[in-house]
Amino acid sequence: MASRMFIRSKSIAFNTLRTYSSSTKLVDVSINDKTGIATVTMQRPPVNSLNLELLTELNGALQDLGSKKIKGAILTSSLKTIFSAGLDILEMYKPKPERASAFWTSLQDTWLTLYSTPYPTVAAINGHSPAGGCLLSLACEYRIMVNNYTIGLNETKLGIVAPFWFVASMKNVISHRESELALTSGRLYKTDEALKVGLIDETAENKDDALAKAEKFFARFDAVNPIARLLTKQELRGETIKELEDRKQEDLDRFVGFLMLPAVQKGLDVYLQALKKKQ
Numbered sequence: 001m002a003s004r005m006f007i008r009s010k011s012i013a014f015n016t017l018r019t020y021s022s023s024t025k026l027v028d029v030s031i032n033d034k035t036g037i038a039t040v041t042m043q044r045p046p047v048n049s050l051n052l053e054l055l056t057e058l059n060g061a062l063q064d065l066g067s068k069k070i071k072g073a074i075l076t077s078s079l080k081t082i083f084s085a086g087l088d089i090l091e092m093y094k095p096k097p098e099r100a101s102a103f104w105t106s107l108q109d110t111w112l113t114l115y116s117t118p119y120p121t122v123a124a125i126n127g128h129s130p131a132g133g134c135l136l137s138l139a140c141e142y143r144i145m146v147n148n149y150t151i152g153l154n155e156t157k158l159g160i161v162a163p164f165w166f167v168a169s170m171k172n173v174i175s176h177r178e179s180e181l182a183l184t185s186g187r188l189y190k191t192d193e194a195l196k197v198g199l200i201d202e203t204a205e206n207k208d209d210a211l212a213k214a215e216k217f218f219a220r221f222d223a224v225n226p227i228a229r230l231l232t233k234q235e236l237r238g239e240t241i242k243e244l245e246d247r248k249q250e251d252l253d254r255f256v257g258f259l260m261l262p263a264v265q266k267g268l269d270v271y272l273q274a275l276k277k278k279q
């Protein structure tokens, strides 16, 4: 983990700022050359559900930013009412074991990259953000959420269990007690409720407001030594990162084994049917 961060901290010092824009099919990255702020936009309609391809592109984009001199990165969505619907349930429903392994590994890797970025990160949560969507935002350093949406780790509502690093991500942001209440009941918080428990840091009127507030958050570091900032982040996050790095294979085996259980497949089937019937 230490090497993950140190390599990137060197790149902060040696690269120069330049205008940058890159768009893959599922992720758009742009760097504002005046502010030095990168905006990473997930764009997988209809709901930005996280499949193998989106996660692979997102991880690549976040890693690339580690070699550029940026002031910070904002993670957001191109969709009007959804940040991310979480993991693509179709990746878990009747999966081929090899695809399920690649999918889960890409989620682990994306979380590891985002949780340990050398640059500051803000989630501009411009829509609903259940489960894996909430996980992505929890991996950022700061969360700004547009009013009247929902966020939370609702895994138990799908009959599945949030892995230890999902739980740790939440416990590192809100209290142990609130995490227990939230996770066991699969609670989705409305924006104002999320603010009250500290799951998000600020609310916003709309996406533009969220982006403007993110810029102000990054300005907090103008007078802070970037290496001191990074080492402090590493100190605070290192233990959680190391636990997943040490238990990555065990976590993968559990995930694939869990998906193969008939009761889990039945639960996902019921949940998917309910989602489709909603219309």
Ligand SMILES: CCCCCCCC/C=C/CC(=O)SCCNC(=O)CCNC(=O)[C@H](O)C(C)(C)COP(=O)(O)OP(=O)(O)OC[C@H]1O[C@@H](n2cnc3c(N)ncnc32)[C@H](O)[C@@H]1OP(=O)(O)O
Residues within 6 Å of the ligand: 046, 047, 049, 081, 082, 084, 085, 086, 087, 088, 089, 090, 128, 130, 131, 132, 133, 154, 155, 158, 160, 161, 162, 163, 254, 255, 258, 275, 276, 278, 279
């Ligand atoms: C011990 C180790 C065990 C490990 C266990 C595994 C742990 C893994 C943890 C999982 C975390 C997850 O992320 S699971 C995903 C959880 N996500 C949700 O519960 C969200 C479900 N979706 C919604 O609530 C809503 O779609 C929405 C609020 C996000 C948006 O609502 P809206 O009304 O705008 O859109 P629709 O509901 O009509 O959806 C449009 C379209 O998208 C399909 N859809 C929605 N969400 C997902 C999804 N997560 N994956 C795949 N597909 C999704 C929905 O069915 C609609 O499809 P159709 O147009 O075909 O009907």
